Amino acid sequence: MNWDELRKRIKGSVVTATDPEFAAVKAAMVWNEVKPDRSPDVIVTVNNDDDVVEAINFARKNGLKVVAHGGGHTWCGLAVRNGGMTIDLSKLTESTIDKAKRTASIQPVISNRELARRLGEYDLAFPIGHCPTVKASGYLLSGGMSWNLSEWGPACFSVLAIELVTADGKKVKASTTEHPDLFWAARGCGPGMFAVATRFHLQCYPLPKFIMTSTYFYSLDHLREVVDEVTALGWKMPSMVELSIFLLKAPPELADQCKKNNGKLCMVTAVAFAHTKEEGVAALAILEQGAMVKTCLAKNLNEASNFEKLSDVSGVAWPENHRNLCENQCSKAKPSDILMALRDKIIDAPSAKSVIVFCQSTGQHNLVETREDVAFSMEAQSYGGSWAIWEKPEDDAANLKWQDEVIAIIKPFTNKHYIGETDIVQDNARVQESYTPEKWQKLEKIRAKYDPDGLFFGYLGGTVSSKR
Numbered sequence: 001m002n003w004d005e006l007r008k009r010i011k012g013s014v015v016t017a018t019d020p021e022f023a024a025v026k027a028a029m030v031w032n033e034v035k036p037d038r039s040p041d042v043i044v045t046v047n048n049d050d051d052v053v054e055a056i057n058f059a060r061k062n063g064l065k066v067v068a069h070g071g072g073h074t075w076c077g078l079a080v081r082n083g084g085m086t087i088d089l090s091k092l093t094e095s096t097i098d099k100a101k102r103t104a105s106i107q108p109v110i111s112n113r114e115l116a117r118r119l120g121e122y123d124l125a126f127p128i129g130h131c132p133t134v135k136a137s138g139y140l141l142s143g144g145m146s147w148n149l150s151e152w153g154p155a156c157f158s159v160l161a162i163e164l165v166t167a168d169g170k171k172v173k174a175s176t177t178e179h180p181d182l183f184w185a186a187r188g189c190g191p192g193m194f195a196v197a198t199r200f201h202l203q204c205y206p207l208p209k210f211i212m213t214s215t216y217f218y219s220l221d222h223l224r225e226v227v228d229e230v231t232a233l234g235w236k237m238p239s240m241v242e243l244s245i246f247l248l249k250a251p252p253e254l255a256d257q258c259k260k261n262n263g264k265l266c267m268v269t270a271v272a273f274a275h276t277k278e279e280g281v282a283a284l285a286i287l288e289q290g291a292m293v294k295t296c297l298a299k300n301l302n303e304a305s306n307f308e309k310l311s312d313v314s315g316v317a318w319p320e321n322h323r324n325l326c327e328n329q330c331s332k333a334k335p336s337d338i339l340m341a342l343r344d345k346i347i348d349a350p351s352a353k354s355v356i357v358f359c360q361s362t363g364q365h366n367l368v369e370t371r372e373d374v375a376f377s378m379e380a381q382s383y384g385g386s387w388a389i390w391e392k393p394e395d396d397a398a399n400l401k402w403q404d405e406v407i408a409i410i411k412p413f414t415n416k417h418y419i420g421e422t423d424i425v426q427d428n429a430r431v432q433e434s435y436t437p438e439k440w441q442k443l444e445k446i447r448a449k450y451d452p453d454g455l456f457f458g459y460l461g462g463t464v465s466s467k468r
């Protein structure tokens with residue numbers, strides 16, 4: 001392979017499997033400390049869209065398969081495949097914001113925290129994801145299970161257009177009027193994407209100035225009653241409230257009271273994305289209407305927040321430099337049935353950092369609703385899952401076993417997997433189980449049109465596309 005030819009043609013850098021820095025560059029392609037047992041032939045870090053075109057043309061000419069690397073945050077390290085070329089987009093971080101039109105045009109590798117910060121300067125907001133360091137790139141392509149989901153919908157509903165480089169090395173813009181099929185696919189296709197997205201055009205919203213949080217801590221002894229009450233009250237709350245039920249380790253001040261349950265408890269959080277203080281206080285007060293609220297171990301009401309603080313809190317729950325396994329789906333089952341089935345698993349979790357979370361419906365409609373004009377297919381009244389989070393490699397076996405057991409319990413409750421956070425390496429069937437059969441067929445037809453020779457790796461494993 002004449003790598004120097006590629007080096008001459010691009011402004012960015014080319015690191016091949018025989019270069020001394022390769023191992024470090026490859027490790028940096030995956031946020032999770034559980035690194036995949038896979039290795040590309042070359043990692044091309046691009047400086048601009050023209051570099052993407054050159055890299056794709058070089059790969060096609062030389063028989064290399066291609067995958068894009070956005071932020072490296074897929075839990076199972078999907079930006080690293082066996083052989084072929086990883087096109088690293090991490091230098092594409094620019095944005096322009098139009099306050100009057102409430103739109104933004106962003107390159108793909110801007111983090112949730114940074115996007116919220118940039119938009120906040122213009123009194124605007126976008127449905128960003130929950131964790132601070134996750135980048136827009138794969139998040140938007142997967143659908144985007146965002147903050148304020150019930151009000152704003154999945155992030156891909158607020159994408160107005162996407163600029164991409166296709167397998168034939170052409171730059172195209174996809175929107176409802178240009179390449180509408182590609183635009184449909186790119187809003188939900190996630191890690192199976194068959195073109196490189198280099199820019200997203202976003203619809204933004206007025207910044208909610210009074211983001212407020214109420215948090216309740218409950219003993220796991222009353223889990224069913226608490227979940228039934230909280231989810232019933234959720235239907236009475238306005239859709240600008242994000243309502244979540246966590247099973248996790250108790251904060252230090254409540255550890256003694258939770259000894260019987262191995263130091264674990266149930267935490268209910270309600271985040272109001274309000275525009276006035278009164279609106280936020282009234283929305284959160286609905287959680288005080290139940291009878292179980294009197295049994296809570298502790299509560300913090302109406303705490304002032306903002307996207308920066310929300311990012312901080314999520315960053316603590318899903319810390320950097322840890323080993324992780326994740327499974328995330330949506331469910332039409334009764335939330336208390338799901339959480340009761342998982343109750344003993346959180347008590348027995350080998351790592352105290354592991355967490356189970358399900359977000360619940362508010363606003364008199366299902367929390368996750370899909371639309372015909374996007375590939376994203378999730379639809380249900382609650383979504384969430386389990387995250388095994390630990391530090392030491394010697395604890396891998398125990399945590400893998402735990403996660404497997406949790407997944408086996410959740411499986412019967414699963415309506416659809418979330419393609420952005422399901423472990424398709426462990427079980428490739430989850431790829432198709434993330435879509436309706438009709439949408440899956442349509443997706444594969446569009447893939448065949450735009451990538452007829454299978455230049456892009458597509459989903460990992462034994463799906464239609466990777467068999468090509």
Ligand SMILES: Cc1cc2nc3c(=O)[nH]c(=O)nc-3n(C[C@H](O)[C@H](O)[C@H](O)COP(=O)(O)OP(=O)(O)OC[C@H]3O[C@@H](n4cnc5c(N)ncnc54)[C@H](O)[C@@H]3O)c2cc1C
Nearest residue numbers: 070071072073074078129130131137138139145191196197
């Ligand atoms: C701590 C943490 C918290 C998370 N929280 C949320 C959350 O709140 N909501 C949510 O929806 N998701 C969440 N996720 C999941 C995350 O959004 C997805 O895993 C997403 O795919 C990560 O994007 P990435 O650019 O980092 O992907 P990468 O790992 O870089 O890439 C993964 C795959 O995506 C495709 N891809 C990525 N970028 C491009 C591009 N520009 N063009 C073409 N293909 C591309 C490629 O096929 C690649 O194989 C979280 C993940 C982590 C680790």
